[in-house]
Amino acid sequence: MIDRGPGSIRWARRAPRAGRATPAARPPRRMPPPTFHRFADCSTLETRARSESTMLDSLDLPNARNEGLILAESLRASGLTTHAVRALLASGELVRIRRGIYILGAAWRGGHSADRYRLFVRATVLAAEQPLVLSHHSAAVLHDLPIIGPWPQVVHAINNDTAGGSSARFTTSHRSVAEPETVMVNGCAVTSLPRTLIDVAASSIFLVGVTMMDHALRVDQERVQVERRRGTLGTPALTKDALYAELASVNPRSGGAQVRRVIEFANPLSANPGESLSRVRLQELGFEIPELQVSFVVKGHEYWVDFFWRGVRKIGEFDGKIKYTRGAILGDRHPGDVVVVEKNRENLLRPFAKSFDRWDWDTAYSPRRFCDFLAEHDVPRA
Numbered sequence: 001m002i003d004r005g006p007g008s009i010r011w012a013r014r015a016p017r018a019g020r021a022t023p024a025a026r027p028p029r030r031m032p033p034p035t036f037h038r039f040a041d042c043s044t045l046e047t048r049a050r051s052e053s054t055m056l057d058s059l060d061l062p063n064a065r066n067e068g069l070i071l072a073e074s075l076r077a078s079g080l081t082t083h084a085v086r087a088l089l090a091s092g093e094l095v096r097i098r099r100g101i102y103i104l105g106a107a108w109r110g111g112h113s114a115d116r117y118r119l120f121v122r123a124t125v126l127a128a129e130q131p132l133v134l135s136h137h138s139a140a141v142l143h144d145l146p147i148i149g150p151w152p153q154v155v156h157a158i159n160n161d162t163a164g165g166s167s168a169r170f171t172t173s174h175r176s177v178a179e180p181e182t183v184m185v186n187g188c189a190v191t192s193l194p195r196t197l198i199d200v201a202a203s204s205i206f207l208v209g210v211t212m213m214d215h216a217l218r219v220d221q222e223r224v225q226v227e228r229r230r231g232t233l234g235t236p237a238l239t240k241d242a243l244y245a246e247l248a249s250v251n252p253r254s255g256g257a258q259v260r261r262v263i264e265f266a267n268p269l270s271a272n273p274g275e276s277l278s279r280v281r282l283q284e285l286g287f288e289i290p291e292l293q294v295s296f297v298v299k300g301h302e303y304w305v306d307f308f309w310r311g312v313r314k315i316g317e318f319d320g321k322i323k324y325t326r327g328a329i330l331g332d333r334h335p336g337d338v339v340v341v342e343k344n345r346e347n348l349l350r351p352f353a354k355s356f357d358r359w360d361w362d363t364a365y366s367p368r369r370f371c372d373f374l375a376e377h378d379v380p381r382a
Helices: 043-057 072-077 082-091 105-110 113-127 136-142 193-203 206-230 240-250 256-265 273-284 335-352 361-365 367-376
Strands: 094-098 101-104 155-158 171-174 182-185 188-191 291-298 301-309 314-318 355-359
Touching (some): 082 094, 101 113, 113 188, 136 155, 193 206, 193 240, 193 256, 206 256, 206 273, 256 273, 273 301, 273 361, 273 367, 291 335, 361 367
Parallel strands (some): 155 171, 314 355
Antiparallel strands (some): 291 301
């Protein structure tokens, strides 16, 4: 025995006897690679359940064909065994969102971050022991409000029986001095659109609040315009006055000053989140905020531009890559054809402006990069 001090006693290796060869050192034992899911070695399960796994295409699973949530009891009632469900999870044909709540793997993988967060919120509502009134970002995603940045990893809800801001594993509860008006969206109780906008603006960065408020004001005005044309006018369009009134009613303990800034800055003429991002960056960087959605008539046709600095006759356009790459935007047109159309449009508008500048997501998202771009293209300072 070799004593190397307290806590470090080690045993000496016995020397080989005279005349006996020292055995060769054994090669180190190879360890299997680490696995990161519970059913790592499920080839047997997959073989046993292969015939059952193909049943997903023929089973009558509630909401499955609508990219909806599937409850464990629906799987059992449809004839899938526990082994088959495990194999489906391992193969990716099913994805578990919450315990006992699943979705088809293709639907999960094909969705955007907003789609996944929306499903997580709905699954949490289904799993909750008590009814939830969704708020903040969780209400926002059900109101189809856009976000720049990540969606949260928890569900936000109003609960006056808990301490404000208290959190469980999947939910964050908020106390509300004023009883919130609620509406039903996809079977979930959520705070009204004005209340949701106030809550998000008070608890998020300025950019997030502006992006959601721009979108809400624009979409609601468009809704009213469509209803007027159809002669089916419903509720009035959301206005800034209504948002100021909601802010006074909510009277948040913190963030009230920022909410007022967001309401003041919000503009329904921002046609998409990229334009909202551009406006926020322009203000943050100290550049002049241009006029939005300015029209020019050329040869009897009306053309609209995103931004126009009238004092220096400069046209600016935010070009998200989605304009040229997404089928939903292009329809049956080839991306190259769209580029040609945009170039021809730009040429028609050039007589009305001294310069025509375009920027994309990557440029606008980076303050330093956007600042360099704006300075290089002589965008006026505020």
